[in-house]
Amino acid sequence: MNYSRPDGIDALISKHKILVLCGTGGVGKTTISAAIALRAALLGKRAVVVTIDPAKRLATSLGMEQLGDEPFDLTPRLPPGSGSMHALMPDTRLTFEQLIRDLGFDEAGAERVRRNVIFKIFAKEFSGTNEYMAMQKLHSLNQDSRFDFIVLDTPPSRNTLDFLRAPELLSRFYDDKIFSWIVTPANKLLGGRLFAGGMEKVMDLFEKLTGSGFMSQLLEFARSLLEVRLTFTANLKQVIAMLQAPTTGFLLVSPPAPSGSDEIGHFIRSVRERDFRFLGHLVNRSLSHLQSDRSAIDGLEPGLAVLKALQSRERLAGAQVSQAIRQEPIRVFPELARDIHSLEDLIHVALALDDGPVSSTPRSHPTSLQHE
Amino acid sequence: MSAPGFSPSSLAADSTWHNVLSRRLIFVSGKGGVGKTLVSRAIARALPGKILWVCFEDPARPPQEQRRVKSDPSGTLDELNCESARCFQEYIGMKIGVPALAKIFLQSKLIQYLAQAAPGIRELVLLGKVWFERERFDHIVCDMPSTGHGLAMFQSMGNFSALFGGGPLARDAESMITTFSDPRQTGHLIVSLPEEMPLVESLELRDTLATIFPGNEPRFLVNRLIPGELATQLATSVGHPDDWPTPVAESLEDYLRKRWVLERENVQIWERQGIRFGSLPFFPPPADGAAPDATLLDAATRFIASLVTAGRGGAS
Numbered sequence: 001m002n003y004s005r006p007d008g009i010d011a012l013i014s015k016h017k018i019l020v021l022c023g024t025g026g027v028g029k030t031t032i033s034a035a036i037a038l039r040a041a042l043l044g045k046r047a048v049v050v051t052i053d054p055a056k057r058l059a060t061s062l063g064m065e066q067l068g069d070e071p072f073d074l075t076p077r078l079p080p081g082s083g084s085m086h087a088l089m090p091d092t093r094l095t096f097e098q099l100i101r102d103l104g105f106d107e108a109g110a111e112r113v114r115r116n117v118i119f120k121i122f123a124k125e126f127s128g129t130n131e132y133m134a135m136q137k138l139h140s141l142n143q144d145s146r147f148d149f150i151v152l153d154t155p156p157s158r159n160t161l162d163f164l165r166a167p168e169l170l171s172r173f174y175d176d177k178i179f180s181w182i183v184t185p186a187n188k189l190l191g192g193r194l195f196a197g198g199m200e201k202v203m204d205l206f207e208k209l210t211g212s213g214f215m216s217q218l219l220e221f222a223r224s225l226l227e228v229r230l231t232f233t234a235n236l237k238q239v240i241a242m243l244q245a246p247t248t249g250f251l252l253v254s255p256p257a258p259s260g261s262d263e264i265g266h267f268i269r270s271v272r273e274r275d276f277r278f279l280g281h282l283v284n285r286s287l288s289h290l291q292s293d294r295s296a297i298d299g300l301e302p303g304l305a306v307l308k309a310l311q312s313r314e315r316l317a318g319a320q321v322s323q324a325i326r327q328e329p330i331r332v333f334p335e336l337a338r339d340i341h342s343l344e345d346l347i348h349v350a351l352a353l354d355d356g357p358v359s360s361t362p363r364s365h366p367t368s369l370q371h372e
Numbered sequence: 373m374s375a376p377g378f379s380p381s382s383l384a385a386d387s388t389w390h391n392v393l394s395r396r397l398i399f400v401s402g403k404g405g406v407g408k409t410l411v412s413r414a415i416a417r418a419l420p421g422k423i424l425w426v427c428f429e430d431p432a433r434p435p436q437e438q439r440r441v442k443s444d445p446s447g448t449l450d451e452l453n454c455e456s457a458r459c460f461q462e463y464i465g466m467k468i469g470v471p472a473l474a475k476i477f478l479q480s481k482l483i484q485y486l487a488q489a490a491p492g493i494r495e496l497v498l499l500g501k502v503w504f505e506r507e508r509f510d511h512i513v514c515d516m517p518s519t520g521h522g523l524a525m526f527q528s529m530g531n532f533s534a535l536f537g538g539g540p541l542a543r544d545a546e547s548m549i550t551t552f553s554d555p556r557q558t559g560h561l562i563v564s565l566p567e568e569m570p571l572v573e574s575l576e577l578r579d580t581l582a583t584i585f586p587g588n589e590p591r592f593l594v595n596r597l598i599p600g601e602l603a604t605q606l607a608t609s610v611g612h613p614d615d616w617p618t619p620v621a622e623s624l625e626d627y628l629r630k631r632w633v634l635e636r637e638n639v640q641i642w643e644r645q646g647i648r649f650g651s652l653p654f655f656p657p658p659a660d661g662a663a664p665d666a667t668l669l670d671a672a673t674r675f676i677a678s679l680v681t682a683g684r685g686g687a688s
Contacts, residue, residue, distance in 0.1 A: 026405015211539025
């Protein structure tokens with residue numbers, strides 16, 4: 001069949017500065033993200049991988065106990081001749097502090113923001129915050145001269161582009177004239193009332209529903225944001241421009257299962273609607289490469305039946321996806337026999353990402369991982 | 373009757389995990405990709421009576437549309453994909469009471485914006501919908517979003533009740549916490565996989581849920597265990613996972629043996645810690661590709677139904 005063949009990983013690495021990896025949970029997105037950054041480093045790039053997965057999985061894949069707000073340097077553990085490799089899991093609170101500084105609040109304003117209850121919820125627990133902070137982090141890394149290649153591992157989500165929801169909502173906040181009218185102190189002075197008649201009723205009702213304090217805290221939150229709206233809007237525009245740049249691309253990691261074609265179609269549409277670039281999809285945790293050697297499995301016959309059924313399903317699912325999007329996967333990664341728990345393990349995955357040569361190859365080159 | 377080829381006795385399993393299935397509200401939580409949707413749908417189909425299965429903001433399903441998917445002598449099953457904007461509208465309509473006033477309120481651009489963007493409100497109204505529906509059904513089974521988002525939903529209730537006293541939203545949030553913390557009314561089930569990361573994250577999730585819903589300990593269900601029992605001699609020859617030089621498997625059989633040994637290693641870590649869990653076997657999908665979802669769901673439903681029947685016949 002004549003489906004288009006997308007660029008391989010090495011070509012994607014050489015043509016792009018930022019790769020954003022999306023996908024539902026449990027497909028090994030974090031491992032693939034780290035492996036792509038590692039491969040870039042082996043190819044001589046100064047790479048950094050950012051994970052915003054709250055479950056701290058990258059930390060474990062890299063054998064690190066804890067990731068911090070500063071990129072952790074893994075370069076000393078790379079084979080000689082490599083570029084550099086850093087890994088980072090942004091600390092939401094620290095990134096938030098950085099954002100407050102970047103937005104140019106004065107000391108009193110910054111303190112007011114820190115004390116505000118809505119801000120506290122927003123910074124700590126609102127589900128969109130990690131995503132939003134990741135965009136901020138990505139933006140600052142993009143300007144950091146230490147790096148020339150960035151991989152962003154987005155949080156798992158049913159809706160794969162959910163991580164863009166928070167910045168989009170915040171930008172609507174500024175577009176919405178009614179809101180800026182409400183929070184502008186001048187309106188309070190005119191006639192001594194905060195809201196005009198009809199609006200006042202609406203706000204009264206809202207305050208009654210949400211309880212005492214919510215509305216005033218929310219208005220304070222809104223006013224604080226309004227104070228820095230020029231910086232914020234400019235910042236957001238830069239983030240969007242960064243994501244729309246020709247050197248930024250979006251990849252989808254999907255499981256070798258039948259749900260794939262719907263998910264990929266939805267993802268491609270969402271990416272293109274925003275004028276971002278869809279580069280292709282990667283299939284992970286594939287069993288298709290495993291051939292039978294007829295060795296003994298006494299007692300595990302029911303398990304073998306499960307694996308064979310999964311292999312058959314994978315062949316069908318793969319054909320459906322390719323037909324639906326008229327494109328082959330960039331790469332099919334094998335399911336591994338055990339978890340990744342060291343950088344050496346990750347090198348095995350990185351070497352299997354493409355067929356091209358890399359600067360340095362460890363002795364145990366995993367030929368069985370090579371894609372046909 | 374259990375699924376073919378699976379012997380539950382091979383693990384020191386928690387034979388009482390399915391006690392949560394007797395509760396009116398059943399929340400199925402866990403990290404992404406562990407099979408929450410399959411497990412929760414199978415539970416909903418296996419339970420007798422008037423049942424509602426709920427998921428939250430699934431882009432693949434029509435929003436806020438309640439669909440009857442089963443009706444037989446054992447009962448009915450409806451499915452609902454809760455959507456926050458619609459839940460907010462319903463909630464406001466209910467609280468304001470006067471339809472004309474509610475309409476004006478909801479038409480306000482500001483309110484529409486707040487319903488989407490004010491931290492926690494979106495999450496709160498989604499859970500509120502479940503809470504309000506509970507009197508109308510014998511059981512409601514909730515397919516929670518993956519760990520991070522699922523926790524944000526549960527935490528939204530505490531935020532509101534603690535920070536903004538006095539209003540109906542905060543009062544309802546408090547009542548919701550009470551209901552969801554009451555083991556007579558609500559059961560929390562954490563689905564996991566016999567893999568290192570999911571198991572570690574399940575324990576973290578349990579600890580967080582314990583702080584949100586004190587006194588209502590979640591039960592664990594480990595999903596997709598490779599069925600069968602590898603002969604001891606072969607298992608010994610495979611060795612310990614830490615000693616395997618690469619994570620790569622060389623053949624189908626090599627993968628199967630290693631995978632089985634690894635799963636046993638992983639769940640034994642739990643057993644040594646005294647953590648009890650139920651288990652579901654890895655159900656083989658149909659090789660011919662015909663309606664895989666339905667066949668898997670049928671197998672899981674039959675398995676859970678057998679546990680429900682056994683549980684009801686038992687002493688407790």
